[in-house]
Amino acid sequence: MSVGKLSKYILGGVVFVVASYATFLLWITWPISSLTIGQAGVFGDSFGIVTSMFSGLAFAGMIITILLQREELGLQREELRETRLEIAEQKKIFKIQNFNESFYRLLDFHKRNLSELSVYSDEKSERLKGIDALSFLLGRLKKSYSSYGFQGFKDTTEDEKIEMSYALFVEVQTTLVRQSRYLETITSIFTLIDTQLEKQSEKEVYLDLFASQLTVYELKYIFYQCLVSTPEDSLREYVHNASLYSDRGQDIGVSNTHRDIYKFIHKIEIPRSKSKFHVPFDRKKIRNIKKKNRIRKETHNKASQKDAA
Numbered sequence: 001m002s003v004g005k006l007s008k009y010i011l012g013g014v015v016f017v018v019a020s021y022a023t024f025l026l027w028i029t030w031p032i033s034s035l036t037i038g039q040a041g042v043f044g045d046s047f048g049i050v051t052s053m054f055s056g057l058a059f060a061g062m063i064i065t066i067l068l069q070r071e072e073l074g075l076q077r078e079e080l081r082e083t084r085l086e087i088a089e090q091k092k093i094f095k096i097q098n099f100n101e102s103f104y105r106l107l108d109f110h111k112r113n114l115s116e117l118s119v120y121s122d123e124k125s126e127r128l129k130g131i132d133a134l135s136f137l138l139g140r141l142k143k144s145y146s147s148y149g150f151q152g153f154k155d156t157t158e159d160e161k162i163e164m165s166y167a168l169f170v171e172v173q174t175t176l177v178r179q180s181r182y183l184e185t186i187t188s189i190f191t192l193i194d195t196q197l198e199k200q201s202e203k204e205v206y207l208d209l210f211a212s213q214l215t216v217y218e219l220k221y222i223f224y225q226c227l228v229s230t231p232e233d234s235l236r237e238y239v240h241n242a243s244l245y246s247d248r249g250q251d252i253g254v255s256n257t258h259r260d261i262y263k264f265i266h267k268i269e270i271p272r273s274k275s276k277f278h279v280p281f282d283r284k285k286i287r288n289i290k291k292k293n294r295i296r297k298e299t300h301n302k303a304s305q306k307d308a309a
Contacts, residue, residue, distance in 0.1 A: 099196050103206060106189045107213060113182040114218070134217040138253075141175040141224070153260040165261045172224045183225060183235060190238035207242045219245070219252045223270070227262050236266070245270050 119133040120126075128136050150164050189210055197203045214222075223245070226236040239245070245252070250271045259270045 095196075099192070102192055102196075103189070106185060106192065107210070110182075110185045110189065110213070113179070113185050117179055117182060119177065131215060131217050134221050137176050138217060138220055138224075141171055144175055145171045150257065153257045153264075161261075161264055164257070165265060168258065168261055169228050172228045176221065176224055178225065183222075186222070187235045187238065190235070190242065194238065194241075207244075211242075211244055211248065216248075216252055219248060220254055223252060223254055223262070224258075227258075227265065240268055 115130045117133045118127055118129050119136060121128050121136055145168060148164075148167050150167070153161060153164060156164070193203050193206045193210070197206065222235075222239065226239050229236045254270070256272050259272055262268065262270050
């Protein structure tokens with residue numbers, strides 16, 4: 001029962017009691033004109049209980065007023081709590097909207113910077129842009145590094161590992177032109193996700209979304225730039241924390257030797273390239289297929305040699 005309803009019941013009860021008491025006194029003393037002076041004084045004093053009742057009523061009214069004020073303050077506190085929750089929810093929605101706007105704007109900058117990448121090819125006598133430019137630079141790096149004739153990495157001495165790593169560092173920084181604006185935009189995207197989002201689950205959603213926008217050539221280019229980056233460059237740390245190469249690192253076209261050099265320098269394991277085909281057959285069937293294909297090739301080669309003779 002609320003304080004308002006309780007106060008109405010109390011007030012109604014007091015009025016009823018006072019009215020009943022006054023009616024009773026009038027009934028037993030009527031007519032009042034027949035009372036003597038002493039009897040009239042006693043009759044007046046009999047209303048003292050009513051006076052005490054009204055004093056008690058005033059005190060009760062004060063208590064009721066306090067209770068009403070308390071109830072009203074409680075309602076105000078509830079309204080303030082709901083208002084704070086609403087403001088917090090609006091603030092959260094605004095923060096998400098602001099983040100999404102910044103995130104997708106940076107994605108647009110990333111695409112624009114990628115399309116504006118440019119390099120001149122002497123072989124084709126033309127200027128290549130975008131993915132074609134990255135593909136050309138990465139191909140030139142592979143060709144220039146392979147000219148050293150290095151074989152493997154794990155089974156070499158410490159001095160040979162340092163020599164191979166040094167050669168790769170030199171070739172990357174000489175061959176792969178560092179596209180600062182392109183790389184800074186990628187770093188900005190990582191920074192935005194890391195600083196503006198609190199929950200790790202939310203960060204992973206946007207990191208996966210960003211990773212899905214990167215082509216194989218971009219991932220490969222970022223790999224080599226992280227390899228030769230300085231400790232002050234935050235891109236490599238962001239790439240490692242985001243596990244950018246956990247799912248796609250196997251298919252970016254980086255040789256196992258370069259992955260070994262990356263681990264040797266930065267102590268970070270990059271998933272190795274896949275060396276086996278995935279086929280929907282069991283091992284027994286695969287052995288039989290290989291055997292038949294080998295026989296077929298041998299038969300074909302013998303027939304070709306016979307025809308040539």
